[in-house]
Amino acid sequence: MTDIIQFVVTALSLGGIYAMLAIGIALVYSVMGFLNFAHGDLLAVTGYAMYFALAAGLPWPVVAALGIVAAGAGSVLMERVAFRPLRSASPDTLMLTSFAVATALHVLFQIAIGARPKPITLPSFFSGAFEIGGVVFGTMQTISLVTAVTCLVVLTLFLKRTMLGLAMRAAASDFSTTRLMGIRANRVISASFFIAGILAGIAGVLIIAQRGSVDPLMALNPLIKALVAAVIGGAGSLAGPVLGGLVLGVLETVFQKLLPGEALVFRDPIILSMLVGFLILRPTGITGGRQEPVR
Amino acid sequence: MTIWTRSKAATLAIGAAVSLTMAVPAQAEDKVLKVGMALAQTEFIALWDQPASVGISIAIEEINAGDHGVKFEVVSQDTRSESAQSILITREMIDQGIDVLVMSAGNADIYAVSPLVQQAGLLTFSPESSLPDLNGLAGGWIKSGTGPDNSYPTHLARFAVEDLKAKTAYIHWSPDDPFLENTPKYFRREFEKLGGTIIGDGSYSVFQQEFGNTVQEIKNLPEEPDVIFTSTFEPDFPIFIKQLRAAGVKSAVFDTGAIDTPTVLALGEGYNNVFFASERPEGIENNPSMANYVEQVEKIYGDASFLDTFTLTAYTFTYNLLAAVKETGSTDSKVLKEWFENVENREMPFNTYTYRDGLNTPLTTYHIIELADGKFNYRRTMRFNSMDEAQPAIE
Numbered sequence: 001m002t003d004i005i006q007f008v009v010t011a012l013s014l015g016g017i018y019a020m021l022a023i024g025i026a027l028v029y030s031v032m033g034f035l036n037f038a039h040g041d042l043l044a045v046t047g048y049a050m051y052f053a054l055a056a057g058l059p060w061p062v063v064a065a066l067g068i069v070a071a072g073a074g075s076v077l078m079e080r081v082a083f084r085p086l087r088s089a090s091p092d093t094l095m096l097t098s099f100a101v102a103t104a105l106h107v108l109f110q111i112a113i114g115a116r117p118k119p120i121t122l123p124s125f126f127s128g129a130f131e132i133g134g135v136v137f138g139t140m141q142t143i144s145l146v147t148a149v150t151c152l153v154v155l156t157l158f159l160k161r162t163m164l165g166l167a168m169r170a171a172a173s174d175f176s177t178t179r180l181m182g183i184r185a186n187r188v189i190s191a192s193f194f195i196a197g198i199l200a201g202i203a204g205v206l207i208i209a210q211r212g213s214v215d216p217l218m219a220l221n222p223l224i225k226a227l228v229a230a231v232i233g234g235a236g237s238l239a240g241p242v243l244g245g246l247v248l249g250v251l252e253t254v255f256q257k258l259l260p261g262e263a264l265v266f267r268d269p270i271i272l273s274m275l276v277g278f279l280i281l282r283p284t285g286i287t288g289g290r291q292e293p294v295r
Numbered sequence: 296m297t298i299w300t301r302s303k304a305a306t307l308a309i310g311a312a313v314s315l316t317m318a319v320p321a322q323a324e325d326k327v328l329k330v331g332m333a334l335a336q337t338e339f340i341a342l343w344d345q346p347a348s349v350g351i352s353i354a355i356e357e358i359n360a361g362d363h364g365v366k367f368e369v370v371s372q373d374t375r376s377e378s379a380q381s382i383l384i385t386r387e388m389i390d391q392g393i394d395v396l397v398m399s400a401g402n403a404d405i406y407a408v409s410p411l412v413q414q415a416g417l418l419t420f421s422p423e424s425s426l427p428d429l430n431g432l433a434g435g436w437i438k439s440g441t442g443p444d445n446s447y448p449t450h451l452a453r454f455a456v457e458d459l460k461a462k463t464a465y466i467h468w469s470p471d472d473p474f475l476e477n478t479p480k481y482f483r484r485e486f487e488k489l490g491g492t493i494i495g496d497g498s499y500s501v502f503q504q505e506f507g508n509t510v511q512e513i514k515n516l517p518e519e520p521d522v523i524f525t526s527t528f529e530p531d532f533p534i535f536i537k538q539l540r541a542a543g544v545k546s547a548v549f550d551t552g553a554i555d556t557p558t559v560l561a562l563g564e565g566y567n568n569v570f571f572a573s574e575r576p577e578g579i580e581n582n583p584s585m586a587n588y589v590e591q592v593e594k595i596y597g598d599a600s601f602l603d604t605f606t607l608t609a610y611t612f613t614y615n616l617l618a619a620v621k622e623t624g625s626t627d628s629k630v631l632k633e634w635f636e637n638v639e640n641r642e643m644p645f646n647t648y649t650y651r652d653g654l655n656t657p658l659t660t661y662h663i664i665e666l667a668d669g670k671f672n673y674r675r676t677m678r679f680n681s682m683d684e685a686q687p688a689i690e
Contacts, residue, residue: 006507006508006511007508009507010505010507010508013505014504014505017504106337106338107337110336110337110338110341110345111336111337114345114596115336115337115341115342115344115345116342116345116346116556116557116596116601117342117529117530117556117557117558118557118558119557119558119560119561119600120561121561121563124563124564124565127537127540127541127565128541129538129541129542129543131543136510136511136514136541136542136543138507138538138541138542139541140537141505141507207504210504210505210534210537211504211530211531211533211534212530212533212534212537212558212561212562213529213530213533213558213561215342215529215530217338217339218530220502221502221504222504253505253508256499256500256503256508257508265470265471265500267500268500
């Protein structure tokens, strides 16, 4: 029983982080129509912002806040510099541009800051754990889970209860008509990138709190996971990436637990095969919905 | 923004170091050794190659500033962690007439470049490679600056049994990379040979991020193992040890890699009973002959915690190369190769090397280091008892 509870907590905390990243990808996809492969690099932006803030002697809460804001600002800047000039281009062009942005950021970090991981020392509180009924709950694991749930609730409320949220949902549904109704495209798109960046920043703080370091390539693995989550769950809705993230968290934990050691190397290929299967058989993901956003 | 300035300065310093070496005018009587540096400055392998590049650049700057009768002339290009790029750059550098090539630590790069350098008869160094295959590859033209894969785990197994009196161990390995998969096997082999028992094993994926299940598995064992041997490296190791200690597992934790890195040091207080093996000797910081090295590393990285094995190995290897040129009086690749092939128990300032008998990953001395509250305690110095031990059976 303790194993099962531990399994569920692990799966949900992992899935929650993937979901936050996947929602960011889905938000941008909804309004711009392309999968942003540079989205994961916002994790590194968060990490380096935290590293420099810590070096400047700022207190931990300020450091975390700066990390999150840096990712939001970085995301908006990315849109302004790389994607806005190409807004009328095809989604394929935008996607290829996002690859270029990601590569440029990797090289920039590696040359300007260095290839080696930079340590980010966190308060010891984050490394703690507590035990309930024989099951050990890591503090970070629990914080990840609670944060992910809170973010998803807040985001849902924002999208449903605010004018900007409504505009974003409308734009995701039919951008042309939304613009005809007087909604400013730049504002909606910038807001989407900003919120996606903030979510990536929060996920980044959680990931960095677990790993204790930042390096230029740290985004690669989480990005792939987030893309898989977005596709499996369905990038056309808010529920899709959340569901995709949780499914991915569960699958990874199940494979980690059940696959014999020698077969563990097939864990990611199995998950990626599922991705291919979804793209062929159900490209709109589990939740269905629109396949291509109208821009 | 002090660190940013330092980091920018770091990059400039690396570039400047290389440029300076190229600019140093050789006196008429000086020999000139043309060194090609085909290392990854960007993408995945840069993690290992950048420190190597820094170590070599510092050493070359020192050598060129001194009066050794030899000046090093450097041509350098980024392989971008791509073996195809390594091949192109190597070809280009061969055409430019380099005497010695310093290449990437990437296994794929080594396999890709080996036919080229063998055919060209070009002495090549991959300072950070511990690839066991190196002993039978490229006709001995590629040599490393560090010991083979089995060095760390064998020494650690001996230390566990002989010093810590460990009787049981848990093995933690990854199928994602030969080093991460095989080093726990070397540990198991030696630990069992010495009478120890492996009471469990588990695997992980690189960049796994979450080790809750493994930790629970270890906690579910009938008894807590005396030792947990893991092949996790950055960033996985700090995550693993944090989750392990948070769950109350007190076993000694052995890591297969040289984890004397800033991120491991930054774990700080509360992380004890963690051991690893490293070629980095004790007291570098206070060694007068290392004053410039320490100063340069601190200047480049902005932090003394970057005085780790990777940078040091490459630095030391460059002085081995200087010794080869000085003693043979030649810059010819074939002559230098022969010199290395006769090196036996050669004492350099920070290690003692044996390349004889076909050892391309040399027999070197290791130090068992304990991480205790963010500090390194040197516990024991170890070296293989025979040449055979340094030629591991390839797993």
